[in-house]
Amino acid sequence: MATRMELVRMALVMTGGLLVGCTGGEGEGPIVPPPPAPAEYADKHMPSEWWGDAQKLEEGRKLYLGEANPDVKCGSCHGNDGKPVKAGATDFRNPERMKLYSDSVWFWRISEGVPNTKMKGWKSKLSEEDRWKLVLYERNFGLPGKMWSDEQKQWVDQSAK
Numbered sequence: 001m002a003t004r005m006e007l008v009r010m011a012l013v014m015t016g017g018l019l020v021g022c023t024g025g026e027g028e029g030p031i032v033p034p035p036p037a038p039a040e041y042a043d044k045h046m047p048s049e050w051w052g053d054a055q056k057l058e059e060g061r062k063l064y065l066g067e068a069n070p071d072v073k074c075g076s077c078h079g080n081d082g083k084p085v086k087a088g089a090t091d092f093r094n095p096e097r098m099k100l101y102s103d104s105v106w107f108w109r110i111s112e113g114v115p116n117t118k119m120k121g122w123k124s125k126l127s128e129e130d131r132w133k134l135v136l137y138e139r140n141f142g143l144p145g146k147m148w149s150d151e152q153k154q155w156v157d158q159s160a161k
């Protein structure tokens with residue numbers, strides 16, 4: 001007879017399989033909410049007037065593609081068009097995944113990286129402003145026209161501000 005733990009594990013494996021199926025098999029694995037941002041990042045937010053700023057977005061595009069600084073080229077793993085080219089790189093086009101990332105979490109991950117993965121931290125190469133420009137640009141792949149509302153703890157329409 002299966003123990004309670006075994007049943008729980010089986011249920012988890014089955015749910016994981018379903019979620020992989022839903023993401024279209026981009027090789028990213030199941031959608032798991034990211035951990036909360038640590039204290040030193042939890043209160044950092046996109047300057048509110050940046051959400052609709054086409055100039056900052058354009059600067060983010062140049063950074064992402066390596067046009068601003070050849071040492072920084074997010075597109076070399078995440079794909080210039082947002083379709084990952086390195087196995088396991090997060091697919092920013094997937095709104096179901098990306099809506100789970102607050103602006104603070106997004107910024108934290110760009111700053112510090114994800115331990116034990118190819119995603120390294122960029123804080124030594126990029127100013128805070130540049131990291132925010134990258135959040136702005138990356139959010140456009142899956143959440144265009146949206147901004148993070150820290151009051152509502154979710155992404156909302158920019159127009160509905």
Ligand code: HEC
Pocket residue numbers: 034064072073074075076077078086087088089090106109110114117118119120122134135138
């Ligand atoms: C060498 C390949 C590589 C490069 C270059 C790279 N990334 Fe990543 N990135 C990854 C991988 C792999 C992951 C998935 C890590 C994981 O398993 O959670 C990732 C994940 C992320 C995540 C999500 C983190 C999370 O919590 O899931 C963000 C945001 C991100 N990258 C932003 C960037 C930005 C911005 C740049 C450019 C400054 C960049 N990446 C450059 C490989 C890369």
